[in-house]
Amino acid sequence: MEPRQLHDRLQAIFRKVFDRDSLVIADATSAKDIDDWDSLAQINLVVGAEAEFQIRFQTAEIKALKNVGEFKALIAAKLAERGGQPSATR
Amino acid sequence: MSGLSRARSLLEGGDPVAAAAELRAALAVPLEYLEQMNAAKLAARLAADPAVAPTLTPVRLAVLGSSTTAQLLPLLRLRGFQEGLQVELYDAPLGAYPQEILDPASGLYAFKPQAALLYVNYRDARPGPAEAEAARWQSLWKALKDRAGCAVLMNNFDAPVERPWGNLEAGLADRGLGRLRRLNALLAESAGSGVALLDQEHLSAVLGKERWHDPRFWEHSMQAMSFEGLTRYAAEAAALLLAVLGRSRKCLVVDLDNTLWGGVAGDDGAAGLDLSEGYLEFQRYLKALKERGVLLAVCSKNEEAAAREPFEKRPEMALKLDDFAAFVANWEDKAANLRAIARTLSLTTDALALADDNPTECALVRRFCPEVAVVELSGDPAEFARELDRRRLFESAAVSAEDSGRAAHFQAESQRRKLSEAATDVDAFLKDLDMRAAAGPFEEKDLARVVQLINKTNQFNLTTRRATEPETRALMKDPDVRTLSVRLADRLGDYGLVSAVILRKRGACLEIDTWLMSCRVLGRRLEWFVFNRLLAEARAAGAASLVGDYLPTAKNAPAKNLLPSLGFEQDKDGRWRLELAAAKTLEVPIRNGTATTAR
Numbered sequence: 001m002e003p004r005q006l007h008d009r010l011q012a013i014f015r016k017v018f019d020r021d022s023l024v025i026a027d028a029t030s031a032k033d034i035d036d037w038d039s040l041a042q043i044n045l046v047v048g049a050e051a052e053f054q055i056r057f058q059t060a061e062i063k064a065l066k067n068v069g070e071f072k073a074l075i076a077a078k079l080a081e082r083g084g085q086p087s088a089t090r
Numbered sequence: 091m092s093g094l095s096r097a098r099s100l101l102e103g104g105d106p107v108a109a110a111a112e113l114r115a116a117l118a119v120p121l122e123y124l125e126q127m128n129a130a131k132l133a134a135r136l137a138a139d140p141a142v143a144p145t146l147t148p149v150r151l152a153v154l155g156s157s158t159t160a161q162l163l164p165l166l167r168l169r170g171f172q173e174g175l176q177v178e179l180y181d182a183p184l185g186a187y188p189q190e191i192l193d194p195a196s197g198l199y200a201f202k203p204q205a206a207l208l209y210v211n212y213r214d215a216r217p218g219p220a221e222a223e224a225a226r227w228q229s230l231w232k233a234l235k236d237r238a239g240c241a242v243l244m245n246n247f248d249a250p251v252e253r254p255w256g257n258l259e260a261g262l263a264d265r266g267l268g269r270l271r272r273l274n275a276l277l278a279e280s281a282g283s284g285v286a287l288l289d290q291e292h293l294s295a296v297l298g299k300e301r302w303h304d305p306r307f308w309e310h311s312m313q314a315m316s317f318e319g320l321t322r323y324a325a326e327a328a329a330l331l332l333a334v335l336g337r338s339r340k341c342l343v344v345d346l347d348n349t350l351w352g353g354v355a356g357d358d359g360a361a362g363l364d365l366s367e368g369y370l371e372f373q374r375y376l377k378a379l380k381e382r383g384v385l386l387a388v389c390s391k392n393e394e395a396a397a398r399e400p401f402e403k404r405p406e407m408a409l410k411l412d413d414f415a416a417f418v419a420n421w422e423d424k425a426a427n428l429r430a431i432a433r434t435l436s437l438t439t440d441a442l443a444l445a446d447d448n449p450t451e452c453a454l455v456r457r458f459c460p461e462v463a464v465v466e467l468s469g470d471p472a473e474f475a476r477e478l479d480r481r482r483l484f485e486s487a488a489v490s491a492e493d494s495g496r497a498a499h500f501q502a503e504s505q506r507r508k509l510s511e512a513a514t515d516v517d518a519f520l521k522d523l524d525m526r527a528a529a530g531p532f533e534e535k536d537l538a539r540v541v542q543l544i545n546k547t548n549q550f551n552l553t554t555r556r557a558t559e560p561e562t563r564a565l566m567k568d569p570d571v572r573t574l575s576v577r578l579a580d581r582l583g584d585y586g587l588v589s590a591v592i593l594r595k596r597g598a599c600l601e602i603d604t605w606l607m608s609c610r611v612l613g614r615r616l617e618w619f620v621f622n623r624l625l626a627e628a629r630a631a632g633a634a635s636l637v638g639d640y641l642p643t644a645k646n647a648p649a650k651n652l653l654p655s656l657g658f659e660q661d662k663d664g665r666w667r668l669e670l671a672a673a674k675t676l677e678v679p680i681r682n683g684t685a686t687t688a689r
Contacts, residue, residue, distance in 0.1 A: 016125075017124060019128045040311075041305065043313075043318075059309050
């Protein structure tokens with residue numbers, strides 16, 4: 001998946017989770033940049049990304065996510081791991 | 091644009107009432123969790139709007155959770171909003187439900203809830219025998235009911251995926267799956283009377299256990315189940331809340347063409363309609379709803395005769411005309427017809443749900459009767475039953491007399507059997523039935539039923555004399571003939587007209603030409619009640635005696651001992667005779683009363 005495409009799809013998830021259609025994210029965007037980014041939002045982002053990309057995060061990864069850049073890298077790694085093929089995540 | 095976005099634009103455009111209607115329409119179809127969370131934010135804004143707030147009914151719900159409630163609470167408010175409730179919530183401290191319930195000074199009681207939801211999961215079931223654990227929950231229910239006087243909602247336990255004992259677990263009484271299943275059964279048996287049990291175990295099975303339980307989120311933030319599971323839980327809890335508030339839907343109005351069958355009755359004719367398995371399954375589902383007490387009604391754009399024809403000419407139809415409490419087929423608009431149906435059934439329109447395949451009709455009803463729950467059937471008829479069932483519109487908190495409904499004969503019958511088992515003393519049993527009977531001369535309006543009884547009754551029939559309708563009508567006009575038709579009802583149901591007698595005056599005798607009774611009501615002492623009436627008739631006719639015959643047939647043995655058991659004696663001609671001077675009325679467990687409507 002192209003980095004740009006991944007970015008746009010993740011941004012769409014952020015917009016959905018924070019319920020703001022004009023939200024723009026950057027790699028450095030973290031919880032301190034978005035008011036509502038609390039633990040509840042964190043878990044919503046994870047659930048949204050899992051559904052969108054058909055991947056599954058580990059508990060430690062969920063806890064460790066600090067900013068958009070890390071989030072993207074993790075998603076890209078998981079997509080690469082399965083060779084870009086759709087996988088059964090359950 | 092999604093329904094949710096449209097609702098948001100309408101609100102921002104200054105039309106909160108239309109926004110609320112749009113949001114409710116959007117909630118009628120399955121929405122994923124994140125969309126529901128956003129819908130919940132919108133619902134909260136709408137619920138606070140001065141134009142919408144007065145249309146909502148406030149209700150105070152306490153949530154006693156043993157896991158995180160942060161996502162559950164907005165979802166509960168959302169589902170309440172969908173059904174016209176303004177849900178005020180008390181969020182008890184996490185895991186503190188025993189203290190909250192047992193301490194009369196707790197925040198729970200200060201909140202004065204109308205309903206309390208025990209939001210628990212399998213981790214809350216303490217080890218040990220299921221009986222002891224069930225008793226612990228029952229005592230919590232009791233304390234809650236006694237102290238708060240509120241309705242109690244609690245879910246049963248959602249068995250986990252993992253089974254350390256493997257397949258053996260199903261058979262274990264004191265641990266694992268076997269124990270949990272037993273505990274769930276015990277809780278289900280003891281619920282009712284103020285406690286409504288939410289079948290979380292079923293919900294988890296419907297979704298699939300591996301999708302329901304997400305151990306990662308339990309570790310991360312004590313989420314008892316996946317969010318996908320949680321949305322289903324919230325919808326189910328809201329349906330039960332409505333049920334305990336008495337706001338579940340009471341009547342389902344269905345369309346006909348492309349809903350109960352494929353095709354258009356007016357064009358294709360009864361013979362040309364598609365009654366494939368999908369439509370029949372849907373009909374069977376509706377029939378099951380009707381049997382548990384949900385009223386069914388038809389509202390169809392059709393000529394009345396064309397709409398009825400498939401019911402009359404297609405025997406494979408699972409639904410019959412008499413399954414419907416109202417049948418409206420015309421070319422009026424559906425909103426007006428729904429109001430008329432509600433009036434006919436003495437309901438308000440907010441007790442109605444409509445299932446219809448036509449998006450335009452659905453939209454019209456949402457617009458003009460927003461209080462009606464609209465189930466827009468789409469796509470595959472094989473999935474209609476599931477689409478309707480998913481809405482949880484007819485939830486009830488407990489099986490009750492009203493729930494079994496006026497036409498719920500099946501249920502009444504099984505209850506009657508249960509009573510019969512419990513009451514070993516027949517007199518007490520019959521008395522407990524609270525039977526009411528009414529007897530009077532045949533009337534024109536009952537003639538069809540009387541003639542049917544005369545020509546069909548084989549068992550409890552003294553003489554098995556048949557008569558046509560004109561012959562029976564002639565008897566009604568004959569000055570020497572007296573007739574009696576008898577209706578019976580009890581507290582479990584109405585049997586309608588079940589017995590008929592024809593008497594003929596011959597000199598000083600009143601002769602029993604015909605005496606028959608439907609075998610559905612054998613063993614109720616209704617024949618004694620009728621006997622008392624015979625004595626009265628004989629006296630009124632100035633007769634000195636009653637005389638009757640038993641004419642044996644292959645089938646009428648049940649009537650053989652009727653006359654001797656009532657004190658009749660056989661005379662030299664072999665006829666049964668009773669002198670009125672010596673006759674006494676019998677004590678019967680049946681009141682004189684208007685047995686309500688005929689069946």
